Amino acid sequence: QQPVQSPQAVILREGEDAVINCSSSKALYSVHWYRQKHGEAPVFLMILLKGGEQKGHEKISASFNEKKQQSSLYLTASQLSYSGTYFCGTETGTASKLTFGTGTRLQVTL
Amino acid sequence: EPEVTQTPSHQVTQMGQEVILRCVPISNHLYFYWYRQILGQKVEFLVSFYNNEISEKSEIFDDQFSVERPDGSNFTLKIRSTKLEDSAMYFCASSELIVYNSPLHFGNGTRLTVT
Numbered sequence: 001q002q003p004v005q006s007p008q009a010v011i012l013r014e015g016e017d018a019v020i021n022c023s024s025s026k027a028l029y030s031v032h033w034y035r036q037k038h039g040e041a042p043v044f045l046m047i048l049l050k051g052g053e054q055k056g057h058e059k060i061s062a063s064f065n066e067k068k069q070q071s072s073l074y075l076t077a078s079q080l081s082y083s084g085t086y087f088c089g090t091e092t093g094t095a096s097k098l099t100f101g102t103g104t105r106l107q108v109t110l
Numbered sequence: 111e112p113e114v115t116q117t118p119s120h121q122v123t124q125m126g127q128e129v130i131l132r133c134v135p136i137s138n139h140l141y142f143y144w145y146r147q148i149l150g151q152k153v154e155f156l157v158s159f160y161n162n163e164i165s166e167k168s169e170i171f172d173d174q175f176s177v178e179r180p181d182g183s184n185f186t187l188k189i190r191s192t193k194l195e196d197s198a199m200y201f202c203a204s205s206e207l208i209v210y211n212s213p214l215h216f217g218n219g220t221r222l223t224v225t
Contacts, residue, residue: 002152029210030209030210030211032209032213032214034214036153038150040218041201041216041217041218041219042153042201042214042216043216044213044214044215047211047212047213049210049211085150087153089214091209091210094166095208095209095210096141096158096160096165096166096208096209097143097155097158097165097166097168097209098143098155098209098214099155100145100152100153100154100155101152102152103151103152103153
């Protein structure tokens with residue numbers, strides 16, 4: 001079962017904040033976040049491990065609620081370079097694959 | 111910085127033909143994957159590979175698909191008899207450790223067009 005992301009798409013003005021949610025029907029062991037720009041490969045942002053930790057670097061951070069089987073990605077003071085499609089990737093204990101979410105298309109405008 | 115390389119970048123083939131997509135993972139990585147993405151939509155898992163054998167495969171990865179690590183550097187995906195619905199971007203990825211706590215590094219992909 002593919003994780004469901006919300007919203008499907010969001011348009012921001014530069015400097016605004018956004019939250020992207022990822023929800024799974026299965027128990028999660030870890031959650032990855034990736035960003036994909038048009039025509040390019042997904043690029044790794046961060047991993048959150050079981051334990052409910054919050055991680056971040058600069059203005060992008062994320063949280064992981066293993067009880068709710070959810071993760072959220074927080075983008076603050078968005079920049080034009082944040083535009084792209086964001087995917088969560090979930091690991092459900094098989095240790096041999098990452099299942100990617102439905103994706104959230106983010107567009108940052110001037 | 112080391113990177114995953116894929117060749118060719120674009121492959122056009124006729125329905126029923128065999129294609130081989132090639133990948134060179136990052137040299138010290140132990141785990142290898144193939145994913146595909148149709149028209150910028152969801153990224154779908156095909157297969158994972160470790161220690162010269164398949165670790166897990168999806169329902170998409172039927173008897174028409176196979177993977178091989180023929181030498182110490184290449185990792186290939188073969189589609190024996192291509193169908194129109196195989197048209198997609200195919201991404202190879204590798205990770206240093208198990209995916210639980212190790213990021214996937216993706217190649218730039220091979221765009222496969224089946225006519």
